[in-house]
Amino acid sequence: MLKRSKGLKSRYIDQSKFNISLFKGELEDKAKIIIPKMFKGIQKAKSIYKKAIKELSDELHLIPERFWEEVIDKAKSLGIDQIGFAPIDENLIFEKDYTGSIEVLYENGIIFGMEMDYEAIDAAPEPPAGLESLNIYVELGIATNLLAEFIQSKGVKAIACHPLGGPILYPAMAVKAGLGKIGSQGLLITKQFGPRQRLSLITVNASPLPEIPELNFDVEGYCKKCKRCIRHCPVNAIYDEPIIKENGIISRIDGEKCIEYFYETTGCSVCIKECPFHKMGYKAAYYARL
Numbered sequence: 001m002l003k004r005s006k007g008l009k010s011r012y013i014d015q016s017k018f019n020i021s022l023f024k025g026e027l028e029d030k031a032k033i034i035i036p037k038m039f040k041g042i043q044k045a046k047s048i049y050k051k052a053i054k055e056l057s058d059e060l061h062l063i064p065e066r067f068w069e070e071v072i073d074k075a076k077s078l079g080i081d082q083i084g085f086a087p088i089d090e091n092l093i094f095e096k097d098y099t100g101s102i103e104v105l106y107e108n109g110i111i112f113g114m115e116m117d118y119e120a121i122d123a124a125p126e127p128p129a130g131l132e133s134l135n136i137y138v139e140l141g142i143a144t145n146l147l148a149e150f151i152q153s154k155g156v157k158a159i160a161c162h163p164l165g166g167p168i169l170y171p172a173m174a175v176k177a178g179l180g181k182i183g184s185q186g187l188l189i190t191k192q193f194g195p196r197q198r199l200s201l202i203t204v205n206a207s208p209l210p211e212i213p214e215l216n217f218d219v220e221g222y223c224k225k226c227k228r229c230i231r232h233c234p235v236n237a238i239y240d241e242p243i244i245k246e247n248g249i250i251s252r253i254d255g256e257k258c259i260e261y262f263y264e265t266t267g268c269s270v271c272i273k274e275c276p277f278h279k280m281g282y283k284a285a286y287y288a289r290l
């Protein structure tokens, strides 16, 4: 079954509002390479989608178990750090994908995470953090596109969803895939990197999916005591108590407040930097608090 949105609203990210004049000297030189590459990756994902919708199929493609092993090996060789699998949840598909214009997804999803550099994120909200966010959009975007083409070369239908924006709520899909839990700042928290990763997705008509691991991993209880991201957000954009919207989706952030500061700093990332799961790692942070 092809999957379509049930009306979940997404936020428009106006890429022209990123304040790239912040990047000076060496960072400016890097930005001149990174930013055009990011747009190229988005265009590539769009062309993969355009091609894919010409031959959409409602049929599932039954694959042997070793298919997933090949996908995992290929993903790792492309620098992807985390890989999870989950059926696409239509409630998490956005009504409008402002970046990739994707309107329809295949039955199953492969969710990917790529770590952001520790030192760069630790500089947030200064420019090295913003540039690292853009850099991972590039790296993960390229890897996602290449992997989608690899999957297609195996006779499986695939749509690549770029990490910037995207047609579906990635953190919630990552939770369904057993990669982690959601923190108070609305980001995916994983045992490996805390909140310090970006996410992307490939949707496929391949089935059955590998077994989804149970995740014995407490974040909610820790967040209730911690609240560092709430206290340190420069514009008070993180709600003390999450809001449940009419469609049942939980909102933890005042998006209007966050996005303006995000543009101003080209990626903010203070709520990643301040999270103990980023600073100390999951185990150390968790047991230090007990």
Ligand code: SF4
Binding pocket: 185, 232, 233, 234, 235, 236, 237, 238, 253, 257, 258, 259, 261, 262, 267, 268, 269, 270, 271, 272
């Ligand atoms: S990205 Fe920055 S502005 Fe947005 S919620 Fe996090 S700390 Fe606040």
Ligand code: SF4
Binding pocket: 183, 184, 185, 222, 223, 224, 226, 227, 228, 229, 230, 274, 275, 276, 277
């Ligand atoms: S900073 Fe604290 S409250 Fe915020 S996500 Fe991290 S652990 Fe949770």
